[in-house]
Every structure is written in structure tokens, then in C-alpha cells.
Amino acid sequence: MIVREDRYCIQNQDLLELCQNYGTPLYVYDGAKIEEKVNTLKNAFKGIKMKIKYACKANTNISVLKLMNKLGVEIDVVSPQEMAIALKAGFSPEQITYTSSGVSFDEIEECVTENVLINIDNLSSLEKFGQKYGNSVPVLIRIRPNIEGGGNLKISTGHKESKFGIAIEQKPAILDLIKKYDLNIVGIHQHTGSDIKDGKTFVNVAKVIFEFAMDFPNLKYLDFGGGFKVAYKEGDIETDMKDLGEKISASFSEFCQKYGKDLELWFEPGKFLVSESGYLLAQVNVVKENPTKTLLGLNTGLNHLIRPMMYDAFHDVVNISKSAESSKKMYDVVGYICETDDIAKERELPEASEGDILAIKNAGAYGFTMASNYNARFRPAEVLIYENKAHLIRKRETLQDILNNQVLVDF
Ligand SMILES: *Cc1c(COP(=O)(O)O)cnc(C)c1O
Numbered sequence: 001m002i003v004r005e006d007r008y009c010i011q012n013q014d015l016l017e018l019c020q021n022y023g024t025p026l027y028v029y030d031g032a033k034i035e036e037k038v039n040t041l042k043n044a045f046k047g048i049k050m051k052i053k054y055a056c057k058a059n060t061n062i063s064v065l066k067l068m069n070k071l072g073v074e075i076d077v078v079s080p081q082e083m084a085i086a087l088k089a090g091f092s093p094e095q096i097t098y099t100s101s102g103v104s105f106d107e108i109e110e111c112v113t114e115n116v117l118i119n120i121d122n123l124s125s126l127e128k129f130g131q132k133y134g135n136s137v138p139v140l141i142r143i144r145p146n147i148e149g150g151g152n153l154k155i156s157t158g159h160k161e162s163k164f165g166i167a168i169e170q171k172p173a174i175l176d177l178i179k180k181y182d183l184n185i186v187g188i189h190q191h192t193g194s195d196i197k198d199g200k201t202f203v204n205v206a207k208v209i210f211e212f213a214m215d216f217p218n219l220k221y222l223d224f225g226g227g228f229k230v231a232y233k234e235g236d237i238e239t240d241m242k243d244l245g246e247k248i249s250a251s252f253s254e255f256c257q258k259y260g261k262d263l264e265l266w267f268e269p270g271k272f273l274v275s276e277s278g279y280l281l282a283q284v285n286v287v288k289e290n291p292t293k294t295l296l297g298l299n300t301g302l303n304h305l306i307r308p309m310m311y312d313a314f315h316d317v318v319n320i321s322k323s324a325e326s327s328k329k330m331y332d333v334v335g336y337i338c339e340t341d342d343i344a345k346e347r348e349l350p351e352a353s354e355g356d357i358l359a360i361k362n363a364g365a366y367g368f369t370m371a372s373n374y375n376a377r378f379r380p381a382e383v384l385i386y387e388n389k390a391h392l393i394r395k396r397e398t399l400q401d402i403l404n405n406q407v408l409v410d411f
Contacts (some may be wrong), residue, residue: 010385012320012359015281018390019357022381025282025300027368027394029059031067031386033277034364038071041269044245048252049264053097055226056082058270058365059278063384063393065089068273076268079103080110087114097223099142099189099268100125101164112137119189119223121165123173130181140187140223143168145208149227151195154311158192158205165190168212175215187266188213191225194271197237199244206248210255221264222252228272232362233316239272271365278364280305280380281320284356285336294331296352298343301335303374305360305367308343315344316361322350333358337375368394373402 010030018028041052053076054068060082066089068075074095077083086096093115100108101121105128108118112133120126121142129139144165147158157164166174177183192205202224213219228239248265256262282304286297307313317333328348335341343360352358371379378397383390 010279012318015279015320015359016357018383019281019283021390022383022392023396024357025280025298025304025380027363027380027382028279028281028390029061029064029274029364029382029384029393030277030279031384034064034067034273035071037269037273037276038068038073040241041267041272042072044241045249045265046245048249049262050249051221051264051266052273053223053266053268054273055268055270056086057369059274059367060085060369061382061384061393062089063391064274065091067384067386069095073273077116080107083111083114083116097140097266099191105129117187119187123166123170123177126166126174126177126183127181130177130183135182135184138184138186138218138220140189140221141166141174141185142189142191143209143212145190145192145205147192147201147205147208149192149196149198149201149205151193151197151229152311155194156192157194158190168208171212171215178216184218185216186218187221187223188216188219189223189225189266191268192227194227195229196227196239197229199240199247202244203247203251206251210251210258213255214259219259219261219263221266222255223266223268224248226268226270226272228269230271230275230362232314274364275362276364278362278367280360280363280367282358282360284352284354284358287352287354294329296331296333296349296358298333298335298358300360300380301337301341301343302339303335303337303377304371304380305343305363306370306372307366309341310370315363317344317347317349318359318361319350319352319356320359321356322352324350326350337377373397376402378402 052073054073055076057078069090075086076097096116098111098116099119119140119142142165144167145158146160231238252265282298282300284296285299288295302309329351331349333344381396382394384393
């Protein structure tokens with residue numbers, strides 16, 4: 001039983017107990033935090049028909065998906081496997097959108113067979129879709145608004161050089177395909193990037209989409225993608241949802257009036273819904289006093305959380321075995337992978353001992369889903385706290401899991 005002073009804040013004591021019960025490294029997700037984020041988003045867009053389509057690549061654990069479903073959230077998938085997990089988690093096909101990015105047409109057909117809505121991001125696939133389905137299957141198109149957005153280039157998707165979407169200047173070609181195949185385009189989609197700091201980016205994107213959409217008479221949905229910025233540390237800026245909700249809702253209502261029909265507005269947040277819910281808990285294996293700095297070597301690394309090495313992402317780190325008031329020291333926190341494996345550099349933390357547990361925060365999004373078995377290490381177990389009860393939602397791996405599909409050749 002998890003005891004909370006603040007409904008949205010798990011106590012260090014509880015996290016330590018989870019480590020005792022399930023071992024480390026361990027991913028822990030706080031269902032109450034996820035619910036809080038869902039409600040924040042819902043409340044910000046109360047005045048219009050808004051749907052949340054959780055971008056599940058951020059965290060595809062089947063029980064996390066089940067929780068999303070329970071919270072009234074729908075889902076965006078990017079592969080047939082994510083679609084299959086979503087179906088198993090209890091989503092109905094109508095609640096699922098498959099946003100493909102340069103995938104084989106077989107995959108699109110596979111998802112159409114399941115009655116999942118398809119979002120197409122290139123003219124070639126749109127042509128094939130027209131040839132095969134004509135107007136018998138509704139479809140969304142992903143456009144590229146040519147707007148720069150996103151915390152860094154690796155996570156920007158809406159700019160001119162990006163691989164994503166059909167460039168807006170190719171609208172005539174889209175209209176030609178509609179004419180040729182009688183395509184039933186029911187939605188216009190865009191996703192500008194991740195960690196978008198400035199709400200104005202969304203407002204600018206909205207303008208582009210509203211203008212673009214006027215030439216498509218069968219629309220039911222406008223999908224503005226995800227990419228909301230979350231806080232990575234105390235006082236960090238995050239997307240001002242209330243402000244964004246007011247601005248976008250007003251312009252969306254205005255658009256609907258002009259368009260002559262009440263559409264649904266969709267968002268596809270990944271990070272926003274799950275990032276802050278997650279903790280990666282790991283143990284200090286070694287305190288290494290180097291002449292120039294002190295390192296804390298953990299029993300985890302880039303195999304479990306690749307974001308610091310891949311995107312220079314910042315993750316707050318807390319030593320939950322020590323009180324926050326104890327005397328501090330400067331540390332670099334590193335992983336145990338045989339490769340440069342920084343987790344957090346130059347952090348002032350309570351003086352650490354070997355065996356202490358560190359909590360790496362904001363680990364709910366793009367943590368486990370990007371984890372690997374590099375160095376032939378096991379991936380962590382996962383726990384979801386829901387209604388103050390801890391549920392094991394992924395067992396710790398064993399050597400058999402790693403060897404499962406390997407073939408020992410009989411030379
Ligand atoms: C990754 C992705 C998202 C989610 O991005 P976040 O930054 O996690 O909100 C939304 N839509 C699409 C199409 C994506 O590929």
C-alpha cells in the first residue's frame with residue numbers, strides 16, 4: 001500500500017520498499033500522475049470536442065495502455081505490433097490510429113484489416129491506398145507544415161528538411177489523388193516535434209492546418225500531434241496547457257464555423273502523459289573517487305535509459321536512501337555499460353554510499369520502450385502504482401529471454 005501526503009507524489013520510503021520487493025534496476029510508474037496529466041489536458045480543452053490519442057511509443061507496457069483506456073484516452077500507434085498490444089489492452093479498433101512513417105504497404109493493409117484508422121505520410125502510399133481501397137476506407141493524411149518546433153534537431157519533425165509528412169506545398173498532388181481515386185480524406189494530421197517549449201508553435205501550426213484544411217470537404221478530425229514540453233526539474237518551463245487550451249480552442253471553434261461543420265480536435269501526447277509518472281530506480285554499485293571528480297556507478301545505464309546519451313536529455317536524480325538535508329557533494333552519475341555512459345553530470349547530491357538507491361526521474365516516457373539487452377544485460381522489471389497499490393507489470397528478464405531466439409549452430 002502506497003501512502004501519500006500529496007496525492008501526486010510518491011514518498012521515497014515507498015520507492016525503497018518497491019526496490020526491496022522487486023529488486024533493481026526497476027521502472028516504477030505512478031498511475032495517479034498519469035491521471036493528473038490526462039485531466040489537465042481534458043480540462044484545458046473543455047469547450048470543444050477534443051480527443052486524446054496517447055502516442056504509445058512513449059510507453060507501451062500493456063497495463064499502462066489498459067490504464068489509459070480506463071482513463072478515457074484513445075491511442076496512436078506507429079507499428080502493427082503497437083496496434084496488436086493496444087487491441088490486447090482493450091482498445092477497440094475505432095479508438096486506434098496508425099500513424100505510419102515510410103512503412104511498407106503490407107503494414108498499412110494489415111492495419112486496415114483490423115479496421116484501424118490509417119494516417120498516411122507520403123504520396124506514394126496514398127496512391128497505393130487509392131488504388132486498393134478507393135473511397136471505401138477513410139484515411140487521414142499527415143502533412144508537414146514547414147514549421148520548426150522541438151527541443152533539438154533530433155526530435156524536430158515539422159521542418160522543411162524533415163522526413164515526416166507530405167509537404168504542404170504538395171497539396172495539388174494530394175488533390176489530384178483525391179480526384180483520381182475518390183479518396184475519402186477524413187483527417188489532417190501534423191506532428192511538429194517533441195519538447196516544444198513555445199505554445200506559439202502550436203498556434204502557428206494551427207493556422208497552417210486551418211488554411212490547408214479548407215480544400216478538404218470530408219474532414220471529421222484535425223490532429224495536431226504531440227510534443228508538449230514537460231518539466232525536467234523544479235521550476236522548469238512546461239507547456240502552459242491552460243493558455244494553449246484557450247488559444248487553440250478559440251481558433252478551432254472559429255475554424256469549424258468557417259468550415260461549416262463541428263470537427264474533432266485530436267492531440268497525440270506521449271511524453272506529456274507519462275514522462276513525469278516514471279522513475280528508474282537503480283543501486284549505487286561503486287563510489288569511485290577519481291582525482292578530478294567522484295563518480296557514482298549504477299546498476300543501470302544506456303541499455304535501460306538511452307535518453308541522456310542519445311539526446312543529451314536531462315534527468316533529475318535523487319538519492320532516496322539519504323535525507324535531502326544531509327551534506328552534499330558533487331557527482332557524475334554513470335552507467336555500467338562498456339561505453340561512455342553518462343546518466344547525469346555534475347549533480348550536487350547527498351553524500352552517497354555503495355548500496356544507496358538513486359531515483360532517475362522523468363523516466364516514464366522513452367525509457368523502457370527504448371531499452372535494449374546491450375552487453376547481454378537484462379532489461380528492468382516494471383511496476384505500475386494504481387489506486388495506491390503496486391502492480392508488477394513486467395517481470396525481470398532471465399538468461400533464457402536473451403537466448404530465446406538465438407541458434408547455437410551445430411558445427
Ligand atoms: C512521437 C510522436 C508523438 C508523441 O510525441 P511526444 O513528444 O512524446 O508528445 C505524437 N505523434 C507522433 C506521430 C509521434 O511520432
